[in-house]
Amino acid sequence: MRFLCGLLALLAATTASAVPAADGRTGPDVGVLVIGRISDDPNAHYAQLKPLLDYVVARMGDVGIHEGRILMARDMGQMESYLRRGRVDWVTETSAGAMLLEARAGAERLLLTERNGVRDYHTVFFARRDRGLASVADLAGRTIALQNASSTSAYYVPAMTLIARGMPMEILLAPRDIPMAGVVGYVFARSELNIATWVHKGLVDAGATSSLDWDDPRRMPASYRRDLVPLLETASYPRAVEMVRGDLDEAVRERLRQVLASAGDDPEAAQALALFFGTTRFLPLDAATRDALDELKAGALRVGAALE
Numbered sequence: 001m002r003f004l005c006g007l008l009a010l011l012a013a014t015t016a017s018a019v020p021a022a023d024g025r026t027g028p029d030v031g032v033l034v035i036g037r038i039s040d041d042p043n044a045h046y047a048q049l050k051p052l053l054d055y056v057v058a059r060m061g062d063v064g065i066h067e068g069r070i071l072m073a074r075d076m077g078q079m080e081s082y083l084r085r086g087r088v089d090w091v092t093e094t095s096a097g098a099m100l101l102e103a104r105a106g107a108e109r110l111l112l113t114e115r116n117g118v119r120d121y122h123t124v125f126f127a128r129r130d131r132g133l134a135s136v137a138d139l140a141g142r143t144i145a146l147q148n149a150s151s152t153s154a155y156y157v158p159a160m161t162l163i164a165r166g167m168p169m170e171i172l173l174a175p176r177d178i179p180m181a182g183v184v185g186y187v188f189a190r191s192e193l194n195i196a197t198w199v200h201k202g203l204v205d206a207g208a209t210s211s212l213d214w215d216d217p218r219r220m221p222a223s224y225r226r227d228l229v230p231l232l233e234t235a236s237y238p239r240a241v242e243m244v245r246g247d248l249d250e251a252v253r254e255r256l257r258q259v260l261a262s263a264g265d266d267p268e269a270a271q272a273l274a275l276f277f278g279t280t281r282f283l284p285l286d287a288a289t290r291d292a293l294d295e296l297k298a299g300a301l302r303v304g305a306a307l308e
Helices: 002-017 042-057 076-084 095-105 152-164 192-200 250-263 267-275 287-307
Strands: 032-038 067-073 090-094 108-115 123-128 143-146 169-171 184-188 206-210 228-233 240-244 279-283
Touching: 032 042, 032 076, 042 067, 042 250, 042 267, 067 076, 076 095, 090 095, 095 108, 095 152, 095 240, 095 287, 108 250, 108 287, 123 152, 123 192, 143 152, 143 192, 152 169, 152 184, 152 206, 152 287, 169 287, 192 206, 192 228, 240 250, 250 267, 250 279, 267 279
Parallel strands: 032 067, 032 090, 143 184, 143 206, 169 184
Antiparallel strands: 090 240, 108 240, 108 279, 123 206, 123 228
């Protein structure tokens, strides 16, 4: 009899835990807010995400959120899978990555992210003054250094800019490789300082980096800058965007939006925001920002189709 009563109690508890939440989750994930991050350094990124996640969760009890978790993805494809399967609720991404998650995984825009007091930036194409380049049109048959395949300002925007001008691109194995005639050869330099160094030392013909890095002497030393000339400055795009999965419960989504939008004015959030990739505040998406993101999404998809 005692065994039967225990079995019935266990079945009742199991049934109760399987009742779905408003967003479709069941079991241990009910009441949990999961933030995701594409990361090649999970330990470092965990320390950057956890304080703001704790701050947010502490203010979401009224919509049933009582716990926060962090889920790292190794690459964009894995993060897309997490979003489609409902394993991640909230993702912070640079703008090109955010738009790819929107296009491929149904993620939705929540807020614009201002980092270190800057909400927008643009890409600067540049070359040595003595290289004989006057504009990006002169890059056909030449080489350009970009950062890596996830960078908005130093990959997606430069690539979509060249592709939109009808300039085919091909990846090279080394900076000294020569591209085919009429083609822009590109190499990944991995860091902003490397881009500047490779251009200055003549390993490549040109480079592309963000306007913030172009103006930063740590990434663009003054001794390099005086020998370089801008070839083109693109339109501006948001630095980063907070995204949520498309089927997140509306009450949870709106409470998350409220908490983040007010965090910039709350002294208790200051340290957590600073750790959160230098975030200073979260801002609503106005019409101009939405248009810029739409343009970036279309361009990033063209880059993916042409180069990836």
